[in-house]
Amino acid sequence: MKRRVIIDCDPGIDDSLALMLALSMEELEVAGVTVVCGNSPVDMGAANAKKVLKYMGRLDIPVFKGAERPLKRGYAGALDTHGSDGLGESFLPEVPGFEQDMTAVDFLAETVRESSCSVIALGPMTNLAQLYQKDPDGFRKIEEIVSMGGNFRSHGNCSPVAEYNYWEDPDGADIVYRAAAEFGKKISMVGLDVTRKIVLTPSLLEYMKRLAPDMGYFVEKITKFYFDFHWHQEHLIGCVINDPLAVAYFVERSLCQGLETYVEVETEGISIGQTVVDSMNFYKKTPNALVLTKTDPVRFFTLFFGRLLGIDESALDLIPALVREVQG
Ligand code: RIB
Ligand code: CA
DSSP states (O other), X not given: OOEEEEEEEOOSHHHHHHHHHHHXXXXXXXXXXXXXXXXXXXXXXXXXXHHHHHXXXXXXXXXXXXXXXXXXXXXXXXXXXXXXXXSTTOOOOOOOOOOOSSOHHHHHHXXXXXXXXXXXXXXXXXXXXHHXXXXXXXXXXXXXEEEEOOOSSSOOSSSSSOOHHHHHOHHHHHHHHHHHHHTTOOEEEEOXXXXXXXXXXXXXXXXXXHHOHHHHHHHHHHHHHHHHHHHHHHOOSSEEOHHHHHHHHHHOGGGEEEEEEOEXXXXXXXXXXXXXXXXXXXXXXXOOEEEEEEEOHHHHHHHHHHHHHTOOGGGOTTHHHHHHHHHO
16 A cells, blocks of 8 residues: 655755655655755755656656745755755756646645645755644644654754754744644654765765666766765765655665654754754653664665665665775
8 A cells, every 4th residue: 555645845956866766666655745945945946846757757746836935034045065956056957837826835735634645854844834833733634744854962964953954944843843742743853863874975876877877877967066065064975865764764664763752943042953852851741753863774775776776676785885885
């Protein structure tokens, strides 16, 4: 039985890889893509989503534009990381048409009422927060939320203590975690503690190009800027592909392990955007999150390559050595 999902994202290079993975997973029915301002401004993000859907031959999947700015903060963006086109300066041709009249929030509200549907949130959670504000019952009807965002014991990636998605819109993230607590839900927080283990390296990319040249060269085209960014930013030979792990985890839960706990998001001050993870239960509150802290990069890349390239996993014998090349 396929699980119906909406991919809420800010494409974005790793969002694009995550969308490609989701479209390659027979376990998922992608009902639609909702776009939020984040890595890219929302119009650019929606245009990038269409470019990826066109490459995957899936322009049948509707793309809906959402929030143009965070709930309260000014919009910052991350084109320094994702390139001036938000897609690694691949400058893929624009995809005209396929515009939707409905907003992302209205699509979310309508879709969760039609039938069981989950949301895989890969960007700032502004759209989800606005859904809660406009239609709390609609929010409650979301079957499950898996969010790439936050960090527990890991350092941040846009401040010493904050991860980008929750830093870009801390008020949105805070509203969503409080709403989860209100409705007795647990958000699966696929944060930097696990995603920073998922490093696409030059060797892994070369392997992908050998196994499936068309896909490999496409992935190379949209990630080369991201490789350069990681070298300049942290002298890493490779790039952290955060978002695909959230998609892979949604389908294969054994990929990550963690703890059920109460999470709140700081919305002001020096640690704005930080996820405060009450692992010692100081607040004595019912858990509103499953914070993932461990993952298996070899298993991830085996799944990622197998699904994206359509190759039987038993044939991907080089993955363990290539992954351990960077993990040590
Ligand atoms: O912090 C990483 C997250 O922020 C990823 O989702 C990336 O695409 C950006 O949105
Ligand atoms: Ca993202």
